[in-house]
Amino acid sequence: MNQLPGVTAAIPRFRLRRGPRPPSARMSPLARREARYGFLFISPWIVGFLAFTLFPMVATLAFTFLNITLAQEEPLRFVGLDNWTRMAGDQHVWDSLGVTLRFAALWLPISIIVPFTVAVGLNSKYVRGASLMRTLFFVPYVVPFVAGVLVWEQMLGDTGWVNAFLKLVGVDSPPSWLFDAGWIYPALILMGIWGIGAGIVINLAGLRGIPTELYEAARIDGAGAWATLRNVTIPMMSPILFYTLILGVVDVLQYFLVPLVLKNGTGDPAGATLFYNLNLYKTFFTYQQMSYGATLAWFLFGITLVVTLILFALSRRWVYYAGER
Amino acid sequence: MESRLAHLRTRRLPALLVSLAFVAAACGPSATASPAGGQPTGGQSAEPSGPPATFALPSFSPAAMRWYCCLGTGEDPTQQPTEKSVADAVATVFPGSSLKFEVVTYDSARDTLATQIRGGNTPDIVGPVGIGGFAAFQGQWLDLAPYIAKSHYDLSQFNQAAVDFYKSPTEGEIGIPFDVYPSMVWYKKDFFSEAGLQEPPHTYNTQYKMPDGSMADWNYDTLKAIALKLTVDRNGKAADEAGFDKAHIVQYGFEPQRDDLRGLGAYWGAGNLAGPDGKTVVIPDAWKTAWKFFYDGMWGPQPFIMTGQVYASQEFNGGGYAFFSGKVAMSENFLWTTYGVADAGTDWDLAAIPSYNGKVTSPLNADSFGILKGTKNPDAAFAALTYLTGDASDQLLQAYGGMPARPDKQDAFFETLGKSDGFPTKVDWQVVKDSVQYADNPNFEAPMPKYNETLDILSKYMSKWTTTGGLDMDAEINALQAEIQATWNS
């Protein structure tokens, strides 16, 4: 999904490299001077963080214990955990969480495997013109997101080329992609795949970074293509795959802009695109329930936190950082 | 985009608690009443217009105001120049004041307005907005009554009932009557002639001559019988013939008003989801019948209504009103259908709404302008409002295609409307005037608890029913009722 180019652009290795040891409690004048400069340089972020992140976050958290609505028919008051207990019993919340999780289960593997596979293919010695192809695969990534959605809306329509192609190969009644609850996820996934250009390039760069000696060694050991992929390529690529996975999780849990543009936020067909974040957005903006929306937002934050922490914990088992002993 | 549509069109918002008395009086006989009696006045041209006192705006401090559009119609680029020029004219009419016209397309208009109000960035005037829009922002509207009293605004130019129309029990007087849109049957004459059928009746309480020569009441059974004959597959076979290929229908017999399940139901009978206690969900029986009729028409053995998938297809207007595709024989819809009906060809005309259980119901939409409670300039905003619904109303109504709420303006309105580009030379506009007398009361868009949430639940079920075959409709309706009830209880 190309809604956050900046996100996929970065592959942080999510490990903090400890810099020089932290200064001791008692600082020399020189160290104090250094610290002053350090704070001076990072001050734009500190100010921005306090004003545009921490304060709103705390305010939102405070909202979850109040009864703020747009109309504010009742006087503003502290309601304790009312919003939280209401959420626990709100079928719409759990339904929408189910939608997001179902979609995530479909999309995440695809969002990791497809760019990886294409990159491995383009890196193969049997492909000519790989760099031209790489460039062309990237083109849809720079298509502004709204335009991309609107192109696909027609492409997947009844007169679009997808169904024209299906009819050509003998499918008499091709699916109504965007209006059938059973086909809307494949449709959204197709749109997502359209934006994998950056993923391909990142994977390609990662593949190029694998020392050829490893492949030589594998060849000498008599490893076939599959074994080489499993034992050399995938472990060497694991930091990149992990990175893609982590940011993919963060993105997919917040996924809603594509259905928002495509379906105008209705959740059609039949509630299949009522994603968690869409429900949250509607609670804020459409239903005008600020406190309840804030509660949903914090719950989402919690889910994101838990999932990423679990992934980090699991990553020790499979992510291999070259150069680390 | 069926879904978008559902929302796009609910926009031409309707009216609450329409009194039949109003409707009959405002749009029926009194349409021919002496124009002098209903002299519209607005702005500061203090013409003598009503018995009690002369309309004169008390002095107010000039203000820079904002006009928020489009919770209803008004976003179309062809309408915007008129709206802008009317907004600009406010500066001339009320020196020192100004009105800034702001368009937020219907798609995001509700959310954006909610956010602006929440953020304290409240616009002054909102419109055009109907009762659906008023209901969606319950509690946010300014009670105009004191301003009407202070300025001696002449409400007698409208029927008293028309004024009551915008009276909210909790919020007071929230709008001044502006325009109304009754519902009719729109049909393609050429399809009837191709099929060798009589055209549907133009007058209410008349009968229809069936192909076998027998006379039948113009009700939904009759409508279905002829809709089947007007539903045609690609081989030219009708839906009631043997060998009909329902997978490849190229022309549909009937299209209901499918923007909103409540509206769809209201063609069978007026009602409201809120029971007498205002807290219990009670689905009117007529609505249940309507929904089953609709569902059976899409998914039954002899389909004559398009499914959601077909409705969304380019071939049938890509989610716009399917009648505009020129491939639908009969469609129920509001008067604002005129905005796009030219696409359907030059062979259409208007007919009476069929009866259900011997009773005819023609759901009504109506628009007005409201002032938000959060305005910092209520006096100036009221002055601007009287201008929009007064002196500027001729221009605006023409741009919106709405039938004026002032009875004396209606004949001229139809005169102009009939000359629209691409319209048939002869359209039976009398049907419109007659239909108003059968307006739904209570109006289907009347307030109910958790308004926006309930709308979303209705729209979810609409989407499910239009896109999924083989459902048990009784179970579905029960599930719908339970889900709305759960939301109301929370």
Place this chain on the structure above:
Amino acid sequence: MSVAATVAQGDQGGARRSRRRRTAAEWTRIAIVTTAFAAVLIAFLSPLAYSALLSLKSPSQITQANSPGLPSDPATFTWQGKEYPVYYVPLPDGTTRELAIVKKGRTASDFIDPANPDAGTITWQGSWRNLDQPWQLAPQWDNYAKVWDLINFPRALFNTVALALIGTIGTVLSCLLVAYGFARFRFPGRGLLFTILLATIFLPGAVILIPTYTIFVKIGWVGTWLPLLVPAFFANAYDVFLLRQYLLTIPRDLDEAAMIDGAGPWRILRSVVLPQAWPVIVAVSIFTFVYAWNDFFGPLIYLAGHGDIQPLQVVLANFHGVYYKNPALIQVGNMLTLGIPVLLFILFQRVFIRGIVITGVEK
């Protein structure tokens, strides 16, 4: 591994490969794999072609089932002041002629021969719905003129470019400073602060939206560009992270030498760090620019109702809201919106892709 090395290695790989002699079997494999990839690529890019073609179609073609792929119009014939559609009609004598239908019927219809209209109508038995229509190529270039009139395109483009440029400048400047601070200075709590910085990546935007919006309203910023631009000058986690990681790879020897020469932190940043960091700065700039160009949600909520200062994407989404039932016009809007970024990318693709490699793989 540096970018240059990565790219060079790729190239060497290619050179190395070609030195070996290939067998026929290998050539076949190359042909098959390359063709397969090319086919996938064509399918991948086909939506753009589809959009381009659709943008030139007329509404009458779009609503017609089984119409041709190229922009065309069905043939019609005007007779006695009225237009009638023309069909291929198979006649009883075995010939098929192009006739105009004047009266449609379920089982029989009346036609006239455009070549000889005065000969009167020909009644043909059968369902006219089964007949095919002749089509004439007719691209509707007019669609572009229409959309140009409906959207103030130059204005929207200006807004987009201005927003993206200012936002990029703010982001790069502030992130560079912050990254420099994190990479080169020791201060108490640095590790914790950096962790917090990274953690903000995981923060759902919704958690901060409503209070932020409220503040911007209170200070009168909603309806202006300020809510979109000002935060850019206060750094963001992704770009700080990228820049910091890159700065860490630059050896400190030169810093130290400069410091001994009496250079202060500002001068070191300007004359030592900056010259070495330019590849990552270019990369970050490009990505911030693309991100700002594609930003939709921010302008959507902060600029709602202010058509004259909205960027292209919001204008396009609004346009779609009004003209959704005329897909050709929507696709014209799409073409206008995506044309420029795609063109820019094709022109600068080398820099672009290198940017991703830097930001993506550098550690």
